[in-house]
Amino acid sequence: MRPTVLRTAQSGFRCLSQRPAAHHSKVSSSCQSYRSFISTSSLREERKWSTPLAKQLTEAINTTGPIPLASFMRMCLTSDVGGYYTGAIEAGRDQFGRKGDFITSPEISQIFGELVGIWFVAEWMSQGRPKQGVQLIEVGPGRGTLMDDMLRTMKNFKEMASSIETVYMVEASKELRTAQKNLLCGEDAVMTESKIGWHCTSKYSGIPIVWTDSIKAIPQDPSKMPLIVAHEFFDALPIHAFQLVELPPNQQATSTGNTRSSSNPSPNTPNNSSTSPNYQWREMVVSPTPKGTTHANLGTPKSEQHDPVPEFQLTLNPSTTRHAQYLPESSPRYRALKSTPGALIEICPDASLYASDFAIRIGGSNPTPNPKYPSQHNSKSRPSGAALILDYGPADTIPANSLRGIRAHRRVSPFAAPGLVDLSVDVDFSALAEAAMLASPGVECHGPVDQAYFLESMGVQARAEMLARGVRDEGKKKELERSWRRLVDRGPGGMGKVYKVLAILPENGGRRRPVGFGGDVSV
Numbered sequence: 119m120r121p122t123v124l125r126t127a128q129s130g131f132r133c134l135s136q137r138p139a140a141h142h143s144k145v146s147s148s149c150q151s152y153r154s155f156i157s158t159s160s161l162r163e164e165r166k167w168s169t170p171l172a173k174q175l176t177e178a179i180n181t182t183g184p185i186p187l188a189s190f191m192r193m194c195l196t197s198d199v200g201g202y203y204t205g206a207i208e209a210g211r212d213q214f215g216r217k218g219d220f221i222t223s224p225e226i227s228q229i230f231g232e233l234v235g236i237w238f239v240a241e242w243m244s245q246g247r248p249k250q251g252v253q254l255i256e257v258g259p260g261r262g263t264l265m266d267d268m269l270r271t272m273k274n275f276k277e278m279a280s281s282i283e284t285v286y287m288v289e290a291s292k293e294l295r296t297a298q299k300n301l302l303c304g305e306d307a308v309m310t311e312s313k314i315g316w317h318c319t320s321k322y323s324g325i326p327i328v329w330t331d332s333i334k335a336i337p338q339d340p341s342k343m344p345l346i347v348a349h350e351f352f353d354a355l356p357i358h359a360f361q362l363v364e365l366p367p368n369q370q371a372t373s374t375g376n377t378r379s380s381s382n383p384s385p386n387t388p389n390n391s392s393t394s395p396n397y398q399w400r401e402m403v404v405s406p407t408p409k410g411t412t413h414a415n416l417g418t419p420k421s422e423q424h425d426p427v428p429e430f431q432l433t434l435n436p437s438t439t440r441h442a443q444y445l446p447e448s449s450p451r452y453r454a455l456k457s458t459p460g461a462l463i464e465i466c467p468d469a470s471l472y473a474s475d476f477a478i479r480i481g482g483s484n485p486t487p488n489p490k491y492p493s494q495h496n497s498k499s500r501p502s503g504a505a506l507i508l509d510y511g512p513a514d515t516i517p518a519n520s521l522r523g524i525r526a527h528r529r530v531s532p533f534a535a536p537g538l539v540d541l542s543v544d545v546d547f548s549a550l551a552e553a554a555m556l557a558s559p560g561v562e563c564h565g566p567v568d569q570a571y572f573l574e575s576m577g578v579q580a581r582a583e584m585l586a587r588g589v590r591d592e593g594k595k596k597e598l599e600r601s602w603r604r605l606v607d608r609g610p611g612g613m614g615k616v617y618k619v620l621a622i623l624p625e626n627g628g629r630r631r632p633v634g635f636g637g638d639v640s641v
Contacts, residue, residue: 165409171200171537172429176406184403184433186441187521188356188467191541195354196290200537203291203354221527222350223508223569223613224263227601229585231267233576234506238268238345240633241504242278245343245624248502252281253344257288257333257472258351262298268347269302269322281343285320285327286336295329302327333475340498344479346505346622348472352550353509353542355468357521358441359402361434362461364395397456400434401442404533407431421529428533432521449552451516462518464543473550474557476505476622481560501560501624504632510616511545513566520544547620554622562628564621564635570606570614572634578602 167173175193179185196204223230242252256265265285273279285302289295295316299309303318310317314337315330330336407416407430413423416431435442445465446452455461482498511517523532523539532541551563565572582602589595606614621632631637 168426168429168535169200169537171197172535174199175430175536179405184405184435186358186439187402187404187432188358188441190404190430190536191356191521194536194539194541195356197537202537202540203294222260222263223605223617224260224267224349226604227598228267229578229581229602230573230605231264232271232581233573233578234264234347234349234508235268235271236576237506237632237634238347238504239272239275239278241345241623242281242343244630244632245502245504247277247281248343249277249281251283251342252278253284253286253336253342253503254282255286255288255333255336255344255346257346257348258354259287259289259294259298260350261294262287262301264347264349265298266301269320269325273322279323279325282325283342285325287327287329288331288333288336289329290331298329299327333472338479340482342479342503344476344503344505346476346479346503347508348476348505349508350542351509352466352469352472352507352545353511354540355466355472355543357464357466357517357543358445359432359462359464359518359521360399360442360446361402362397362455362459363400363434364397364459395459397459398438399442399446400437401439402432403435403439404430405433407533418531422531425530425534428531430533430536432533449549451548451552455516464517464520464546466543466546466549469546469550470553473553473622477554477558477561479503480505480622481558481624484557484559498560501558503624505622507545507547507550507566507620507622508569508617509545509547511547511618513618514548516548517544517546545618547618550620551622560625561622562625564623564632566618566620567635568608568615569617569619570608570612572619573606573614575634575636578606 167176171193174197175185175190193201195202198204238254242248254265254268259265265287269285272282287295287298289298295309299307299316299318302320302322303309304321307318307321309329314335315328317329318327319325320327328336407428411427411431413427416428418427445467446456446463448465452463452465455463480503481501511520520543521532521541522543523530523534523541525535525539530539532539547566554561554563579602582598586595586598589598604613608615619634621635623632
């Protein structure tokens with residue numbers, strides 16, 4: 119399982135480990151002087167690298183300078199040269215499950231996928247039971263376990279199952295596409311390729327399955343009813359991280375976001391520095407760790423000090439960047455922190471793009487195109503469909519210091535062994551809802567609610583008791599009990615509390631709350 123204890127990635131944010139929860143930390147002066155472009159001469163000496171990707175990243179940074187955290191994450195997870203999901207698969211290696219790096223809810227208990235399937239059946243019923251045109255779409259399908267449980271459940275609702283036109287799986291990894299095909303279609307099933315993606319036939323009622331490496335490849339058809347699920351997908355999308363710094367009295371931000379000295383101000387320029395502090399967002403960037411750096415230098419947690427010193431570190435850019443100029447200004451939630459010295463925020467542009475795409479498929483695009491997403495246009499006379507997002511993160515606050523690394527079910531530095539470590543961050547659910555509502559006037563959002571509340575509302579205990587009645591082995595009964603209770607554990611760091619669920623539905627003026635979010639099935 120990916121980690122559920124939300125703590126600072128201290129090996130990266132080494133000078134920010136004492137930040138209070140209310141965003142009041144400052145970068146110390148000693149840390150500021152250390153956060154600068156690193157000399158490349160020492161790095162040109164012969165050095166052993168943990169992975170081929172580590173060497174490639176270092177060579178790129180030596181050429182361009184420190185890179186945004188988002189670029190580092192994207193390379194680590196999806197690079198062709200040893201990326202975690204797309205280029206580092208070895209014979210017999212599996213990122214998921216007990217033998218991999220983490221275990222997800224569908225792998226813990228089949229009940230999870232069954233209840234997610236039931237939720238979509240309930241939405242299909244509540245939206246008029248269309249007889250055709252239903253699209254099932256999953257982004258980040260992992261090994262395909264969730265979709266397998268959903269389809270197995272849905273086949274028991276024959277009308278609903280017959281309305282499914284196509285199953286779309288958005289997956290960038292060739293190896294994972296093969297694993298998903300083997301599970302959903304059978305190992306002997308033949309996968310064919312087209313301009314859209316890869317095709318095969320499901321073992322469930324012969325439903326066509328199409329794999330694409332991007333959701334943009336799935337046609338936006340106003341006549342279709344998209345049912346979209348994203349489980350532990352958004353937490354793996356790259357983020358930009360920023361800190362608000364107070365500029366020295368002799369500097370001020372220009373209209374372009376740069377700084378300039380004001381030691382000799384114009385007599386016509388008022389000097390408000392004594393009454394109005396001047397703040398500026400600075401971006402966190404990644405650079406190689408200097409040779410000879412120790413865990414003590416980085417402030418590595420004791421639990422990780424038996425590992426080699428990470429090859430990369432997170433530093434504060436000494437000047438503003440392009441991303442720092444516009445991303446923190448993109449939402450009133452971020453702008454509200456502009457007067458909070460030391461504020462830390464994480465922003466995920468990719469997450470907003472996906473949430474917007476979901477919303478437009480369900481509710482149609484805004485009649486007045488959003489300048490941020492001009493290419494997204496879908497005229498839909500009657501909103502239909504649903505999106506269910508299940509992931510971990512705060513319910514209503516902006517994530518900060520949430521980057522984490524996991525390998526073999528153990529917490530490790532996110533800046534070590536690039537391509538061999540799973541990277542994830544907290545999901546900003548409020549940002550997802552904001553992006554969805556801005557993208558389409560035809561949708562509304564419900565939640566997020568705790569995973570425990572959602573699963574209990576869906577009848578997780580009743581389903582577990584039903585399964586237990588068919589199990590004779592006492593050991594298997596105990597495992598069944600342990601598994602479902604783990605999903606709804608509300609203790610500190612428990613999955614039922616840390617994981618959240620958000621729904622995007624057709625706008626109905628709040629007249630109907632969906633099942634799992636305080637409502638019931640409307641038939």
